Amino acid sequence: xxxxxxxxxxxxxxxxxxxxxxxxxxxxxxxxxxxxxxxxxxxxxxxxxxxxxxxxxxxxxxxxxxxxxxxxxxxxxxxxxxxxxxxxxxxxxxxxxxxxxxxxxxxxxxxxxxxxxxxxxxxxxxxxxxxxxxxxxxxxxxxxxxxxxxxxxxxxxxxxxxxxxxxxxxxxxxxxxxxxxxxxxxxxxxxxxxxxxxxxxxxxxxxxxxxxxxxxxxxxxxxxxxxxxxxxxxxxxxxxxxxxxxxxxxxxxxxxxxxxxxxxxxxxxxxxxxxxxxxxxxxxxxxxxxxxxxxxxxxxxxxxxxxxxxxxxxxxxxxxxxxxxxxxxxxxxxxxxxxxxxxxxxxxxxxxxxxxxxxxxxxxxxxxxxxxxxxxxxxxxxxxxxxxxxxxxxxxxxxxxxxxxxxxxxxxxxxxxxxxxxxxxxxxxxxxxxxxxxxxxxxxxxxxxxxxxxxxxxxxxxx
Ligand code: NAI
Numbered sequence: 001x002x003x004x005x006x007x008x009x010x011x012x013x014x015x016x017x018x019x020x021x022x023x024x025x026x027x028x029x030x031x032x033x034x035x036x037x038x039x040x041x042x043x044x045x046x047x048x049x050x051x052x053x054x055x056x057x058x059x060x061x062x063x064x065x066x067x068x069x070x071x072x073x074x075x076x077x078x079x080x081x082x083x084x085x086x087x088x089x090x091x092x093x094x095x096x097x098x099x100x101x102x103x104x105x106x107x108x109x110x111x112x113x114x115x116x117x118x119x120x121x122x123x124x125x126x127x128x129x130x131x132x133x134x135x136x137x138x139x140x141x142x143x144x145x146x147x148x149x150x151x152x153x154x155x156x157x158x159x160x161x162x163x164x165x166x167x168x169x170x171x172x173x174x175x176x177x178x179x180x181x182x183x184x185x186x187x188x189x190x191x192x193x194x195x196x197x198x199x200x201x202x203x204x205x206x207x208x209x210x211x212x213x214x215x216x217x218x219x220x221x222x223x224x225x226x227x228x229x230x231x232x233x234x235x236x237x238x239x240x241x242x243x244x245x246x247x248x249x250x251x252x253x254x255x256x257x258x259x260x261x262x263x264x265x266x267x268x269x270x271x272x273x274x275x276x277x278x279x280x281x282x283x284x285x286x287x288x289x290x291x292x293x294x295x296x297x298x299x300x301x302x303x304x305x306x307x308x309x310x311x312x313x314x315x316x317x318x319x320x321x322x323x324x325x326x327x328x329x330x331x332x333x334x335x336x337x338x339x340x341x342x343x344x345x346x347x348x349x350x351x352x353x354x355x356x357x358x359x360x361x362x363x364x365x366x367x368x369x370x371x372x373x374x375x376x377x378x379x380x381x382x383x384x385x386x387x388x389x390x391x392x393x394x395x396x397x398x399x400x401x402x403x404x405x406x407x408x409x410x411x412x413x414x415x416x417x418x419x420x421x422x423x424x425x426x427x428x429x430x431x432x433x434x435x436x437x438x439x440x441x442x443x444x445x446x447x448x449x450x451x452x453x454x455x456x457x458x459x460x461x462x463x
Contacts, residue, residue, distance in 0.1 A: 001195050007084035009114050011035035014162050015090035016054050020062045021173040023071035025203040032072045032080040044073035055344040055371050058170040081121045089114045090131040095280045104287040106135050115145040125154040127192045131162055135288055136219040156192035158183045159214045161221030167342035179209045182217025222285045226301055229278040231266040233307035239269035239462030249462025269462040271442030272311040274339030276347035312350050316357035319440055327363035333409040336416025337369040337377055344371040351415035352380045359395045366397045368405035374398040411438035417445050430454045
């Protein structure tokens with residue numbers, strides 16, 4: 001089957017960039033990205049591609065090239081489903097906040113709604129692709145909903161998890177380590193897999209396209225995120241031991257990273273990982289393991305989260321302790337609010353939790369982030385429901401200028417590793433601060449010697 005029309009439900013951090021790259025690389029395929037969120041679709045269609053809702057280096061150029069040619073953003077979900085041969089489901093799958101599995105299981109209500117909508121609308125055979133990260137065996141549930149209409153329309157369900165990392169999404173999509181496609185072993189299943197392989201083959205070489213059964217594919221994505229997060233928690237655990245023993249975690253990371261069995265990537269100690277995926281996917285894995293009675297497996301992976309929470313908490317505790325056991329009415333400046341550099345995504349960012357702890361101690365938090373708005377910062381804090389929005393509003397001060405944000409501050413905390421922070425005029429910042437001037441580098445990006453020579457009291461993670 002030659003694919004000429006694709007639709008993607010969900011115009012978020014995955015759906016938007018992924019479909020933009022497919023459209024750019026496959027000019028013969030019409031790609032329509034749909035979402036219920038009108039504001040988001042409006043922003044994707046903004047004439048000025050600087051205003052698209054997701055910041056990713058290089059994405060604006062790709063959208064500018066393909067949009068209106070073979071890339072479309074729309075709220076007309078039914079129409080797009082009806083016309084497409086392949087439908088990607090790329091909606092959010094957050095941790096459940098209610099009922100059975102609250103705080104652990106993935107909330108599949110958005111996925112189920114998509115499946116029901118596809119079942120209702122589809123009049124011709126469709127390939128439905130799980131792009132969202134889903135618990136293993138979700139395809140079974142989707143299939144049962146799709147097949148329930150009895151109208152003779154045939155559906156093939158594929159699992160095609162997305163491995164892009166925010167901040168490098170465009171590069172990851174253009175040059176992926178691998179594309180994973182899981183499908184049925186039946187003849188129809190294999191045909192569906194081939195149709196999707198043909199799409200990716202427009203720019204990805206065949207040895208990087210991996211085909212598995214659906215369950216392996218679904219579980220591989222959870223496994224990949226669990227392993228990645230585990231590396232961060234492992235090095236963070238060592239960072240605390242380094243601080244007690246006089247070892248330096250950067251030196252330890254370098255030494256172990258040169259072992260080719262370990263590898264050098266993802267060994268950077270920090271205030272803790274954030275992002276929408278790691279925590280939710282591990283919790284989901286823990287929940288699945290428990291649901292099969294595999295308590296040791298569940299406990300093993302849960303430690304990754306426990307360690308991460310500890311790392312965030314100990315960062316805020318250390319700030320309070322170092323500032324003579326009180327931060328009440330003191331100005332603490334946060335450089336960075338996004339969960340990592342080169343993204344405007346703040347979901348589960350360590351900054352949110354550290355700010356929350358410090359506001360509990362009556363600190364005033366000044367924030368400068370090059371890509372995150374005040375509105376977003378406040379809504380992140382409100383989401384924790386620790387205090388009223390009004391109280392949060394009174395404790396958070398946001399700045400469009402980093403130097404102003406640091407003026408008269410008692411301390412600076414680096415929460416995101418934005419490159420620009422490294423190149424600031426730190427002498428100028430020092431001159432404007434209260435003394436002693438403290439810097440808590442939660443990302444280990446600043447130059448210790450330079451800062452100490454200026455006069456800062458500088459503390460990094462793990463040294
Ligand atoms: P997102 O929250 O940015 O986007 C999801 C979008 O789906 C939202 O705009 C929402 O309005 C829309 N939506 C929800 N239900 C809908 C419906 N019934 N019809 C139409 N639109 C609907 O989420 P994000 O970050 O793009 O994640 C999507 C999935 O991809 C998740 O399962 C996530 O785990 C996975 N993933 C995320 C990665 C990331 O870096 N953010 C990386 C790899 C996978």
